[in-house]
Amino acid sequence: xxxxxxxxxxxxxxxxxxxxxxxxxxxxxxxxxxxxxxxxxxxxxxxxxxxxxxxxxxxxxxxxxxxxxxxxxxxxxxxxxxxxxxxxxxxxxxxxxxxxxxxxxxxxxxxxxxxxxxxxxxxxxxxxxxxxxxxxxxxxxxxxxxxxxxxxxxxxxxxxxxxxxxxxxxxxxxxxxxxxxxxxxxxxxxxxxxxxxxxxxxxxxxxxxxxxxxxxxxxxxxxxxxxxxxxxxxxxxxxxxxxxxxxxxxxxxxxxxxxxxxxxxxxxxxxxxxxxxxxxxxxxxxxxxxxxxxxxxxxxxxxxxxxxxxxxxxxxxxxxxxxxxxxxxxxxxxxxxxxxxxxxxxxxxxxxxxxxxxxxxxxxxxxxxxxxxxxxxxxxxxxxxxxxxxxxxxxxxxxxxxxxxxxxxxxxxxxxxxxxxxxxxxxxxxxxxxxxxxxxxxxxxxxxxxxxxx
Numbered sequence: 001x002x003x004x005x006x007x008x009x010x011x012x013x014x015x016x017x018x019x020x021x022x023x024x025x026x027x028x029x030x031x032x033x034x035x036x037x038x039x040x041x042x043x044x045x046x047x048x049x050x051x052x053x054x055x056x057x058x059x060x061x062x063x064x065x066x067x068x069x070x071x072x073x074x075x076x077x078x079x080x081x082x083x084x085x086x087x088x089x090x091x092x093x094x095x096x097x098x099x100x101x102x103x104x105x106x107x108x109x110x111x112x113x114x115x116x117x118x119x120x121x122x123x124x125x126x127x128x129x130x131x132x133x134x135x136x137x138x139x140x141x142x143x144x145x146x147x148x149x150x151x152x153x154x155x156x157x158x159x160x161x162x163x164x165x166x167x168x169x170x171x172x173x174x175x176x177x178x179x180x181x182x183x184x185x186x187x188x189x190x191x192x193x194x195x196x197x198x199x200x201x202x203x204x205x206x207x208x209x210x211x212x213x214x215x216x217x218x219x220x221x222x223x224x225x226x227x228x229x230x231x232x233x234x235x236x237x238x239x240x241x242x243x244x245x246x247x248x249x250x251x252x253x254x255x256x257x258x259x260x261x262x263x264x265x266x267x268x269x270x271x272x273x274x275x276x277x278x279x280x281x282x283x284x285x286x287x288x289x290x291x292x293x294x295x296x297x298x299x300x301x302x303x304x305x306x307x308x309x310x311x312x313x314x315x316x317x318x319x320x321x322x323x324x325x326x327x328x329x330x331x332x333x334x335x336x337x338x339x340x341x342x343x344x345x346x347x348x349x350x351x352x353x354x355x356x357x358x359x360x361x362x363x364x365x366x367x368x369x370x371x372x373x374x375x376x377x378x379x380x381x382x383x384x385x386x387x388x389x390x391x392x393x394x395x396x397x398x399x400x401x402x403x404x405x406x407x408x409x410x411x412x413x414x415x416x417x418x419x420x421x422x423x424x425x426x427x428x429x430x431x432x433x434x435x436x437x438x439x440x441x442x443x444x445x446x447x448x449x450x451x452x453x454x
Contacts, residue, residue: 029282038330039068040095045317046075048285049151049357050098053338058344060337067330079203080412087322088110090223095311095325096334099147100206101138102405103314110140115144119332120401126336130361134385137320147318148339152359153281154312154384155404156377157255162297163187163194165276171275177215177243177304180275184251185272196251198273199244202260203423205415210313210404211277212422214303216240218311222394223406223443230443231339232436236395240306242432245425257427268293277304280313282385283377284354300377302384307395312406314388335351346375359385380453410450414443 017412027426044050054071063070072094074082079098086093087107099107107113120128128136128145139145159171172179184196200208216222221237224230231237247442249254253267265282267273269290287295303312319335321328336341341363347356353373356364358381364370365378374381393403402408405415421435447453 022408027217030243035413036065036328039070040325040327040330040334041070041072041093042072042096042098042319042334043079043086043094044071045079046096047281047317048288049281049355049446050317051349052351052355053150053343055347056343056350060334063337064330064333067333069168069334070131071088072125073345087324090324092322092324092326095327095331097320097322098150098317099320101147101208101314101318102402102407102411104139104146104318104320105141105407106409107246107320108144108146112329113146114323114325115442116148116321116332116335117317119145119336120145121399123332123336124339127363130274130341132360132362132382132385134314135316135360135389139316145366147316147320148335149316149318150339151278151281151357152314152316152385154282154314154359154381154388155211155278156280156312156380156384157304158268158276158278158283158286158303159183159301160187160271160274160294160297160298161299162293164299165191171299171301173305174302177218177306178435180277180304181243181247181251184247184275188251189274193272195253195267195273196252197247197275197277198259198264198267199248199256200260200278201248201252201256201423201426202258202263203416203419204260205219205405205412205419207260207419208257208422208426209415211418212241212244213404214311214313215244215306217403218304218306218308219243220307220395222396224399224452225432226397228399228447230440230447232440238432238436241422241425241436246433249428256424265289267307268298280312280381281358283381284356284358284374287354287376288354289291298376302380302387310389311386311389312384312388314385314390317402342372408450408452410446414446416441 070384075376083097132152135149139147139149164171169183169186178422188196201212202208216237219236219240221240222231253259255271260383261278264278268286271291271294305311321331325331326411344356344364353370388403389402390403405411418439421439425432425435
C-alpha cells in the first residue's frame with residue numbers, strides 16, 4: 001500500500017490543468033500500431049491471481065483480434081501512487097486500472113473512472129446478477145458499478161493442525177483473540193525456527209493497519225467518534241494496539257516490522273510459523289506454494305474476535321476504465337474477459353483451481369473442481385465476506401464506512417503515518433503509548449485541516 005498517498009494526490013492535482021490540456025491535443029490514433037491494432041495498457045497489483053491473468057492473456061487476444069494488452073505490474077505500495085497520479089492528471093498512461101474498494105467511491109466522485117452500467121447492460125454474457133452482492137456494493141458508488149471485481153475477500157486465520165495437536169491446543173472455528181494468543185504461546189518453537197503466529201508489521205495503511213484495524217474494531221476501539229474526534233488514545237484502541245504489538249513481539253516472526261502479507265505468506269508456506277491472520281484470498285496461494293507437510297496440515301478458521309461477533313475485513317480488487325483512456329470499448333472487452341465466469345474456468349483449467357480469483361462470483365462456488373480443491377476454505381471465505389459489515393464495523397457508532405480502512409480521502413495520509421508509528425512500536429523503538437499519542441495528534445491535525453472537526 002502507498003506511503004504519503006495524500007501528498008502524492010495533492011501534487012498530482014496541482015498539475016491537472018497542464019496535463020489535461022496536453023491530453024486534449026493528443027493524437028486519437030495513439031495506442032495503435034502500423035497494422036491498426038489497438039494496444040491497451042493495464043495496471044495491475046503484483047498479487048498471485050493477477051500474475052495468473054497476465055499469463056493467460058493469449059486467450060483474450062485470440063478471442064479479440066486487433067486488441068493487444070500491455071501490462072504494468074507493480075507492488076501494491078507502488079501501484080497506487082503511480083495510478084493515482086496518472087488518473088488525477090488525466091495523463092492517459094493506463095486504459096484499465098486495478099483499484100481497491102477504498103479508492104472506488106473517491107475516484108468515482110472525482111470523475112477519474114468511468115461508470116460501467118452501459119457496458120454491463122449490453123454485455124449480458126458478463127452476468128452482473130452472478131456477482132456477490134457485498135462485493136458489488138464496495139466497488140460501486142451511488143448505486144453505480146465503477147469497477148468489475150476481479151476478486152473479493154475477507155480475512156481469516158490460517159493455522160497448522162499438526163503443530164496445534166503437538167502443542168495440545170484446539171483452534172475453534174470461531175476463535176477469540178485471547179484463544180489465538182494462548183495458542184501462539186503454546187505453539188511458539190523458536191528453537192526449531194517456528195513462530196507462534198505471523199502478523200503484518202510492515203508500514204502502510206493497507207499493510208499492518210489492515211490487520212490491526214480489525215483488531216481495534218473488535219476490541220471496542222474505533223478511528224473516530226461520531227463527531228470525527230480521533231480515538232487513537234482511547235482505552236479500547238490502546239488495549240487493541242498493545243495486544244497486537246505484544247503478541248508480535250512475544251510470539252511473532254523475527255523482525256516483524258519488515259513483513260507484510262508477502263513475508264507472512266512465505267513464512268506459512270515454508271513451515272516457519274504456526275498461525276497467520278490475513279486475507280482469505282491467500283488460501284489458494286498458500287496451498288499451492290506450501291511444502292507437502294504444510295499443505296497436508298493447513299487449517300482455516302474465522303477471523304478472531306473479542307467484543308464483536310465477527311471481525312473479518314471486506315475488500316475487492318476491481319478493474320476500472322480510466323476517464324482518460326482513448327480506448328474505452330477495448331478496455332471493457334479486457335475487463336469483461338478477466339472478470340467473467342469463463343475466465344474463472346480458464347484459470348482453473350490452465351493454472352490450477354487454487355489459482356482462480358475467489359469471492360467475486362456466486363457461480364465459482366458451484367464448480368465441482370473448485371469445490372474439491374477449495375473445500376477447506378471456500379465456505380469460510382463466503383461466510384467471512386457475508387459477515388463483514390463496512391457500515392457498522394465497530395462496537396460503537398462511527399461516522400465512516402469501511403472495515404479495515406476509513407472511507408475518506410485523507411485516510412491514506414493518516415493511515416501511512418499511523419502505520420509508521422505502529423511499526424516503531426513493533427520494532428521496539430518506541431512504546432505503544434508514544435506511538436498512539438503521536439498518531440492522535442497527527443490525525444487530529446489532518447481532519448481539522450480537512451474540515452471534519454469544527
